[in-house]
Amino acid sequence: MKVVMKPIEVIASFNLNGVSTPLKFRIIENGFPVVITVEHVSFRSEEKLAGNKMITFRCQSMVKGLSKVFELKFEPDSGKWFLFKI
């Protein structure tokens, strides 16, 4: 996988314990918005590099008929989401 780190718009769910799960995200590709539904989150991990908390989600989705694995990153402090690796 390679790092892309592109900002994305996200719809996510939060459970009663505050654990978040991304459901859908929209990314601008070649000037056009593309919406991708997150079908499966295989695992989440938390990091606190330089004191900045970020949660990484390893996800899986069907994109153009192919099953793809990618990683999303969420920064709780700023509320921003990123497509981290594809």
Add this chain to the structure above:
Amino acid sequence: MGRRLIFHVDANSAYLSWEAVRRLQYGDSLDLRTVPSVVGGNQETRRGIVLARSIPAKKYGIVTGEPVFSARAKCPKLIVVPPDYYFYMQCSKAFGEVLQEYSPLVEQYSIDEYFLDYTGMVQTLGDPLQAAYRLKEQIKEELGFTVNVGISSNKLLAKMGSELKKPDMVHTLFPEEIPYKMWPLPVEKLFGVGRATAAKLRDRGILTIGDLANTDPQWLKSFLKSYGYLLWNFANGQDESPVIPNRRVAIKGIGNSTTIPFDVHDRQTASLVLLSLVESVGIRLRQAKYLAGLVAVSIKTNEFYSYSHQRKLSTPTDSTNRIHEIACELFDEIWRQEPIRHLGVRVAELSSNSLIQASIFEQDMEKQRAMDRAVDEIRSRYGLKSVMRASFLHSGLSCIAGGTITEEEYPLMSSLL
């Protein structure tokens, strides 16, 4: 009770490695620590000095504190990143939180240094050396930067120990190790020996810490006064200061200074710069609930020649206007019409503001205080620049100048252990 066990934990090139880690976290493929890079101020506003450098930058002979301009001359490919003090506070806090897992007695000594009292923790957390290695690895793993740990039986030796060899190392410096680990070092390396003291010692043939430790303290006192005793104790590894959590150093004076983006030639602009400095000094003075009994002004000319002037006040004050008035008078008394590069204002001889001795010569003191209070309140609620004096309009100057962080306490190094 056995002897104390103190750790000194010091982040390696803190500002720079924190910047590097942040960039990596945001997906940058370049690690700043592996290329010549520095954290430095803005050259355009003439505040461009090197605050931190990477180890590859060190190889080019770049030193902390030199102008970014001359650093660039030494290494044209040098990467310069601007500082972000709020971010450093966040790093420092996360750093301290990890240390709390190793002892309840943790003292923040500066933005990138902590003391930790490990005395009595051996039963629960095991051997200090192993704990120090674990601590170092945990910080590297969780927070992404490396630290040096010094272990000894007091704060001074722990600090001297952590500076021995960098980066990413654990050192012990127990009293029995002093003769071969600390004494061969040049005398400047000793905590408390600055440029001025080092010159005095070197002139008298004291070149290493060992030389200092083995002289007669009475003789040191003859030219260094009581500070000579302190240094002699330090050179012999003697220090009894405790680790104090949440320490706040007693304030002796409050000052502010700024390098002006252009040279100042006229009195009017200088007085405005002084006002912008006094504004922040005044806020801090009132926040700390003090009155000042002395005002000092310092000037640095475009040829880097500095001089200063101070005056005691007949009645202590905390009024922005009053301090500014005195600062301008002092300025007029010393300024010799040279172009000015840097101006500073400082107040000292602080006393509590709970009781005020009124003076029959002072006018409208209550009115002044009410005014300052109202302005302070608006600024604390809506931001420092929510109210400004009209004289700053179109002046090209900031209405409140100087300082790294205005509202939060920014822990800088202190000369006290």
